[in-house]
Amino acid sequence: MRTRIAVLFMALVVICGQSAFARQAVDDSPKVEFRKWDLGGSLGILGTSARDFGRPILPGLERYLFAWNVDAGRYFTPHVKGEVGLMRTNERKFWEPLPASSRSYSYREHRVHPTSLSAALTYQFFENVFAHPYVSAGVRVTAVSDETQTSVYSPTYSATSVSTTSRVSEVRPFVAVGYKSYFNERAYMKSDALFAIDTKGVSHGTLRIGFGIDF
Amino acid sequence: MKVQSIVVYLIIFFIAAPSFMAGHRQEPPEVWQAFAQRLESGAFIRVRLKTGGDVKGYFIPSSGDTFRVLPKTRIAVPIRDFQFSDIKSIDRQHEGWAPGWKVLTGVAVGVGTAFLLLLAYAATD
Numbered sequence: 001m002r003t004r005i006a007v008l009f010m011a012l013v014v015i016c017g018q019s020a021f022a023r024q025a026v027d028d029s030p031k032v033e034f035r036k037w038d039l040g041g042s043l044g045i046l047g048t049s050a051r052d053f054g055r056p057i058l059p060g061l062e063r064y065l066f067a068w069n070v071d072a073g074r075y076f077t078p079h080v081k082g083e084v085g086l087m088r089t090n091e092r093k094f095w096e097p098l099p100a101s102s103r104s105y106s107y108r109e110h111r112v113h114p115t116s117l118s119a120a121l122t123y124q125f126f127e128n129v130f131a132h133p134y135v136s137a138g139v140r141v142t143a144v145s146d147e148t149q150t151s152v153y154s155p156t157y158s159a160t161s162v163s164t165t166s167r168v169s170e171v172r173p174f175v176a177v178g179y180k181s182y183f184n185e186r187a188y189m190k191s192d193a194l195f196a197i198d199t200k201g202v203s204h205g206t207l208r209i210g211f212g213i214d215f
Numbered sequence: 216m217k218v219q220s221i222v223v224y225l226i227i228f229f230i231a232a233p234s235f236m237a238g239h240r241q242e243p244p245e246v247w248q249a250f251a252q253r254l255e256s257g258a259f260i261r262v263r264l265k266t267g268g269d270v271k272g273y274f275i276p277s278s279g280d281t282f283r284v285l286p287k288t289r290i291a292v293p294i295r296d297f298q299f300s301d302i303k304s305i306d307r308q309h310e311g312w313a314p315g316w317k318v319l320t321g322v323a324v325g326v327g328t329a330f331l332l333l334l335a336y337a338a339t340d
Contacts, residue, residue, distance in 0.1 A: 032288075032290045032291075032292055033290075034290065128288045128289050128290050128292070129288065129289060130289050130313050130314045130315070131314040179318075181313075181314035181315045181317065181318040182289055182313060182314060182315050183313050183315035183316060183319075184289075184313065184315075185289050185290055185291075187315065188315055189315045189318045189319055189322075191318060209318075209322060
């Protein structure tokens, strides 16, 4: 089995290597002045484990949120780019049961609003072509605003509520892979997959697609 | 060795062999000179070089011993001249959409399909 995998891998390297080197040879063409900045926006789906974004208590709660992002990047070389991004998601809502007494039943409702700021270093493959795959690595800091409302039900079912707001921050390193597909010299579509990591593995991830422009 | 392994090796051979075979065939420069004379101005072509590189672009007629190509790049670059003796092959290519349009079309088809499936699902309820 291992031999077969090794042979398959070698065959793939041989087959892909030829086209990769051929493409590299095209880079002998004259150097051009690249635009140094890019700015884009994207929409996507964020999937999170129970360890991130407000830590839901009950099973079966929604684990997927819509996310919208704004990203700005600065090219240091035609391949290497520094990038910052802002991500917002829709509100996340979940309920936490509280210890019940014989005379009352209570639960706490959480309304979580995550906002993430990320910084990353990106390596973009190829030069001056219409499609650039890329890989990124960076850090995402998420500020989670958690509005809670605790309701206590007495035997007569009258409820009393107490509201509080707290903020927690989560810091996660991440890796991402994506594809920048250009329409023309400057305008592009960007699609990527991002995986944030904590000590137990992938803690959340996003799939995004959006538009941007180089300037 | 199991039959399955033999099949895997055969598949690898048949995938890899054509590119190796193609790599060994070399045509003389006169062939490409004659080919160039029959190309119309602005034809979209791919030029493979003996050095291993390749360039996709638009053919520009010239009277000399060079083959002129305006490379198709995102940011415009100057016309490139190639010696016929440096050319390994010239292929006429179909100029497709820019990748951005392809991705956008794919997304539109995906979203449209999902929307239609939702509509169909709602209609059956």
